[in-house]
Amino acid sequence: MTTALMKHAVTAALAAALSVTAFSAAKADITDYEFRLVQTEVKHGKGAIVAVRLVEKRSGKAVPDAVIFATRIDMAPDGMETMAAPIEALPSTEPGVYRFKTNLTMAGGWRLSLGAKIQGETGTIENKLVLKATP
Template identity: 65%
Template sequence: MKKIVLARVAGAALALAVLSGQARADIKDYEFQIIDTELKQGDAVLAVRLVDKRNGKPVPDAVVFATRIDMAPDGMEGMTSKIEPAPAAEPGTYRFNVKLTMAGNWRLSLAAKVQGETGTVENRLTFKAVK
């Protein structure tokens, strides 16, 4: 009898959590997407969008705490450059001022925390710098 009552209580709690929107997503349900895959060499603004892959909607207010750009796609992982946060244009978009010191293929590495979720979103995106 107690098992039946506990099972019903657990089922009701789960249903309530889902209906009230408190069911959590898996951190793998989020990803960064690069907006412009080709930028001019020199000082540039690199923009990415953080999206919820389940519905395609942008995810605002994430805390991006690790950023790096390097030329790993061209076999030069040690060739890094300056990257700094820039003001966002719209919710779910994250922008960075970068110095692309040479033309070629670059990799952007990001890590972020999504509000209300556990775990870290980590992505590596490639883009090209052209003269």
């Protein structure tokens, strides 16, 4: 293979690699992210702490600095959707982990609903997570 042919092959391979990288970055979508419970079971009572991790699904990496604007916690998993509890955001203890203080008045299934905006992404991420409050 001549030097000119070799340079052409390397240039073509580099161009192909760059176009794949650009296409992958352009395909980022709000559905590539999700909230995951840090713990699926939480002790019920006043001042219960519920923590979630926001991750980019393809890499599994935590996503810091999201703006969470919608939160709700209720007992929908146990058929009591109208039984909601107050919920308050707490400071994060690690990047990509979002913590909330709530009053899980009774043991059973609870649903945490979250809405957030992620910096650099278009759209809103919305997740509903089910956790269990234990006695």
